[in-house]
Amino acid sequence: MSLRAENLTVIGRLANVSCSLERGGITAICGPNGAGKSTLLMALAGLLSADTGRAMLGEERLVSLHLKQRARRIGYLPQSADIAWDVTVRSIVELGRMPHGDSAREPVDTAIAALDLEAFEGRRALTLSGGERARMLLARVLAGEPEWILADEPLAALDIAHQLTLLAHLRRQADGGSGVVIVLHDLALARNHADRVIVLDEGRVAADDIPQRALSEEVIAKVWGVAARWIGEPGAQALVSDLSV
Numbered sequence: 001m002s003l004r005a006e007n008l009t010v011i012g013r014l015a016n017v018s019c020s021l022e023r024g025g026i027t028a029i030c031g032p033n034g035a036g037k038s039t040l041l042m043a044l045a046g047l048l049s050a051d052t053g054r055a056m057l058g059e060e061r062l063v064s065l066h067l068k069q070r071a072r073r074i075g076y077l078p079q080s081a082d083i084a085w086d087v088t089v090r091s092i093v094e095l096g097r098m099p100h101g102d103s104a105r106e107p108v109d110t111a112i113a114a115l116d117l118e119a120f121e122g123r124r125a126l127t128l129s130g131g132e133r134a135r136m137l138l139a140r141v142l143a144g145e146p147e148w149i150l151a152d153e154p155l156a157a158l159d160i161a162h163q164l165t166l167l168a169h170l171r172r173q174a175d176g177g178s179g180v181v182i183v184l185h186d187l188a189l190a191r192n193h194a195d196r197v198i199v200l201d202e203g204r205v206a207a208d209d210i211p212q213r214a215l216s217e218e219v220i221a222k223v224w225g226v227a228a229r230w231i232g233e234p235g236a237q238a239l240v241s242d243l244s245v
């Protein structure tokens with residue numbers, strides 16, 4: 001069942017954006033600051049109504065889906081999430097089960113293990129570092145076992161080892177049939193790990209393709225205004241830029 005944006009316009013933020021995503025892969029949304037990435041992700045999560053156009057899950061309009069039903073199918077991780085309660089890490093992860101009305105042990109344990117949080121389970125959530133907190137909040141999303149995982153910059157606060165662990169976990173979710181959509185600023189991570197990349201520029205789709213084409217040196221020069229080139233083996237490439245440009 002596809003997740004789609006159909007001619008979505010949010011005035012001042014997105015202009016006539018269309019895309020159709022299928023489960024079973026990782027899609028990265030990239031673009032400069034203010035390009036509309038978070039706005040598109042929120043619309044695809046059903047959290048924002050468009051001025052014109054619509055976001056659809058299969059044949060249903062996302063904004064008309066019942067909240068609980070939508071939360072069961074789409075797990076959304078915002079860019080910066082504050083924790084309001086002084087409770088344990090495990091209790092926060094268990095909140096991911098709310099749409100199901102249970103606190104089933106197995107998915108909570110799996111999510112905690114996937115994010116390498118076993119040692120923190122009993123800790124008060126408010127005492128975690130930024131990266132640990134980011135892992136906990138993603139574990140909460142995973143505990144809900146949604147069909148779609150939509151995450152806004154989930155790797156930003158993570159060290160390289162946890163970035164790679166998390167990407168491997170998202171890959172397993174995608175291989176298992178989930179749809180994974182992540183906003184990424186790190187173009188090398190997008191190029192090396194996504195199956196597809198949507199590049200936004202000033203609220204419009206500048207590219208929507210396999211990473212090699214969507215993040216070509218030409219697209220990067222046009223959209224980011226940076227002269228950069230890819231080096232290294234396919235799947236393990238780095239982007240180098242000339243600082244004098």
Ligand SMILES: Nc1ncnc2c1ncn2[C@@H]1O[C@H](COP(=O)(O)OP(=O)(O)OP(=O)(O)O)[C@@H](O)[C@H]1O
Pocket residue numbers: 012013031032033034035036037038039040
């Ligand atoms: N609630 C809002 N009301 C009005 N304008 C907004 C609102 N949220 C974001 N914008 C504007 O919409 C545009 C797109 O914002 P958005 O957060 O989607 O960009 P982004 O690509 O995710 O940026 P970044 O990389 O900086 O996180 C920006 O110009 C932003 O200032």
